[in-house]
Amino acid sequence: MRVLALLDGTLADPDAPLIRVDDLGLVRGDGVFETILVVDGEPRELGPHLDRLARSAAMLDLPEPDRAAFERVVGLVLDTWAGDSEMALKLVYTRGVEGGDGTPTGFALGMGISPKVMAQRAEGIAAVTLDRGVEPGLADRAPWLLLGAKSLSYAVNMAALREAERRGAAEVVFTTSSGSVLEGPTSTLILARGRRLTTPPSELGILPGTTQAALFRAAAREGWTTEVAPIDVADLYSADGVLLVSSVRKITRVHTLDGKALPDSADLHAELAALYESEY
Amino acid sequence: MRVLALLDGTLADPDAPLIRVDDLGLVRGDGVFETILVVDGEPRELGPHLDRLARSAAMLDLPEPDRAAFERVVGLVLDTWAGDSEMALKLVYTRGVEGGDGTPTGFALGMGISPKVMAQRAEGIAAVTLDRGVEPGLADRAPWLLLGAKSLSYAVNMAALREAERRGAAEVVFTTSSGSVLEGPTSTLILARGRRLTTPPSELGILPGTTQAALFRAAAREGWTTEVAPIDVADLYSADGVLLVSSVRKITRVHTLDGKALPDSADLHAELAALYESEY
Incomplete structure (x- = not known):
């Protein structure tokens, strides 16, 4: 099972195309991310992960991530999750589309933990x-x-x-x-x-x-x-x-x-x- | 003006979302690219660019790019272009979606040259x-x-x-x-x-x-x-x-x-x- 929430607070289909080909996260690797472990609905170290996301973003001169918006989409993914007791929750934050208005691309994607891990x-x-x-x-x-x-x-x-x-x-x-x-x-x-x-x-x-x-x-x-x-x-x-x-x-x-x-x-x-x- | 052609040989809207959030090109910067100058419909150094795309792909252990397919999408973008005499043509080739069947993501995006350049x-x-x-x-x-x-x-x-x-x-x-x-x-x-x-x-x-x-x-x-x-x-x-x-x-x-x-x-x-x- 996978659950995807976009930074604007909406759920989306993780199998659907959602990113433009000119997103700088794609064409320049120009963005930051975090991966958070969630156990029984509780995200571990959410605060330190959001702190580090902000620090990485600052190192890349990205706009400061909207912490409240990321907290909301994390909550949305947690509320929607109906999979295993453990989830890997990835937060992604990119510089947005090339030559655009500077609006970052952001999302939270919840996934199961692989048997290999x-x-x-x-x-x-x-x-x-x-x-x-x-x-x-x-x-x-x-x-x-x-x-x-x-x-x-x-x-x-x-x-x-x-x-x-x-x-x-x-x-x-x-x-x-x-x-x-x-x-x-x-x-x-x-x-x-x-x-x-x-x-x-x-x-x-x-x-x-x-x-x-x-x-x-x-x-x-x-x-x-x-x-x-x-x-x-x-x-x-x-x-x-x-x-x-x-x-x-x-x-x-x-x-x-x-x-x-x-x-x-x-x-x-x-x-x-x-x-x-x-x-x- | 911009023209986008996907590696499967179809034209697509460059402003539309076309890439999944779990594409490894996005979440891992795991892919390669080339940018080719086109003048009056003639791509410059197309052969060396495709050679280098293949060399970069090999360095990343990506599947060998389908050269004929890339040549086709380059042709498709050139045939569709109705912009200025000069075009920057970007070729992108990623490892595809995480945990997928290994099918790479590929496209060619033609764009005008910025006044700054x-x-x-x-x-x-x-x-x-x-x-x-x-x-x-x-x-x-x-x-x-x-x-x-x-x-x-x-x-x-x-x-x-x-x-x-x-x-x-x-x-x-x-x-x-x-x-x-x-x-x-x-x-x-x-x-x-x-x-x-x-x-x-x-x-x-x-x-x-x-x-x-x-x-x-x-x-x-x-x-x-x-x-x-x-x-x-x-x-x-x-x-x-x-x-x-x-x-x-x-x-x-x-x-x-x-x-x-x-x-x-x-x-x-x-x-x-x-x-x-x-x-x-």
């Missing part, structure tokens, strides 16, 4: 490291590179995932050319060691994670140490656990990196997954 | 240099970064142009962090010195230019030396002329770089613009 949550994943071609300092020095913005220009993220598949893996850990860990193409990386959780700093040009923030809140409440600090690829092999987290995949453990098995983190993963759930 | 062709432009954050060797080492593919993920290119506007300029010369010249966000850079034309190597991760190739052909025929070689930013200030060339802008001279006036290249520009036209 469900399996990955339970069983973990194999990942590969891939060079993202950015160095520390670049994001600050060159804001026009939009590092850390969740833009619609995700062709590189998708190409990296295909490269992972070619290498027999399901996911990617992006690194700098000098071997510093960044993030996944659609996820945040967290390293666990003892009762300490570490995630790389967003100053490296990576997206601040809503799920990572929720897990860190829950873990800190239970006495874990949480920190934002640089991580080297070598650290991943010696950690107790390596996690790729995102709204839809929740807390997913990496069991194999670049073809090498990582230490078994099944118990650790179960503990952290439960911690994350305790936030809701 | 017409003025820039005649008067030249001010440009700024902006760091593209890539180093030599990266394109070869990390093909998943899609450097040199003309993908729909152009948010960075658009952000760079907005940064240029903020700096009082109309265009951008992308550079490596170490000051080597790359290309413009939607154009190829050519440097002229004496009777020698130089353009940076595509191995740097830049798009091979169709207009640059046409100008080099014409110039070589008239006894110019043409070469593909690295260019440093400092070289731009000492050159006889700096050109940003593309299908729609043709041969456009840069008269100001980072706020500094470059040597007057009006006569040189007129000679090279005429050389380019002599190809058709």
Whole structure:
């Protein structure tokens, strides 16, 4: 099942053509998005997701998203949803049509969670490291590179995932050319060691994670140490656990990196997954 | 005036919604494009443009574009066009809808040339240099970064142009962090010195230019030396002329770089613009 609501507050058929061929979201990847997990009708981290949508939009010099309008269409999709207990809710916001009056295109699309993601949550994943071609300092020095913005220009993220598949893996850990860990193409990386959780700093040009923030809140409440600090690829092999987290995949453990098995983190993963759930 | 033809060979209303909200071209910038100049009903460099579309598609692991189908829709747009003598003809090819049967989305959209581009062709432009954050060797080492593919993920290119506007300029010369010249966000850079034309190597991760190739052909025929070689930013200030060339802008001279006036290249520009036209 899928439910689509347009930013003007109307429901629409998700299988119908609704976007013009000259929408800048299509022809220039010029827009931003968020994907929110909804469980039993409750959107998780809606506020942080809308905050991040606004931050991404500002990085792209888009008009500020109408937060109340997005909240309304989220509500409309939730009220209309009659599918599974979990839904992935995508918010999309583009610059509108080329040469138009500047009215952005916006919509919210609710979808079920794929069986593949469900399996990955339970069983973990194999990942590969891939060079993202950015160095520390670049994001600050060159804001026009939009590092850390969740833009619609995700062709590189998708190409990296295909490269992972070619290498027999399901996911990617992006690194700098000098071997510093960044993030996944659609996820945040967290390293666990003892009762300490570490995630790389967003100053490296990576997206601040809503799920990572929720897990860190829950873990800190239970006495874990949480920190934002640089991580080297070598650290991943010696950690107790390596996690790729995102709204839809929740807390997913990496069991194999670049073809090498990582230490078994099944118990650790179960503990952290439960911690994350305790936030809701 | 605008004319739209879909890849299935039908004409469509360019102002009507025709793309689904789950088209991967929209939600992931996952597709490729070309823009072709048409003059008096004759598309310029159609073969090289279709070659490059196929090369970009291969870099994104897209199904090979149906060349005959694209040639048909180009013909359909040309036959239907009743606008000015010049047309910008955009070809778009996306991965199709998410979770669909893999059928790509494709169309050809013919549009007039904006007065702004017409003025820039005649008067030249001010440009700024902006760091593209890539180093030599990266394109070869990390093909998943899609450097040199003309993908729909152009948010960075658009952000760079907005940064240029903020700096009082109309265009951008992308550079490596170490000051080597790359290309413009939607154009190829050519440097002229004496009777020698130089353009940076595509191995740097830049798009091979169709207009640059046409100008080099014409110039070589008239006894110019043409070469593909690295260019440093400092070289731009000492050159006889700096050109940003593309299908729609043709041969456009840069008269100001980072706020500094470059040597007057009006006569040189007129000679090279005429050389380019002599190809058709």
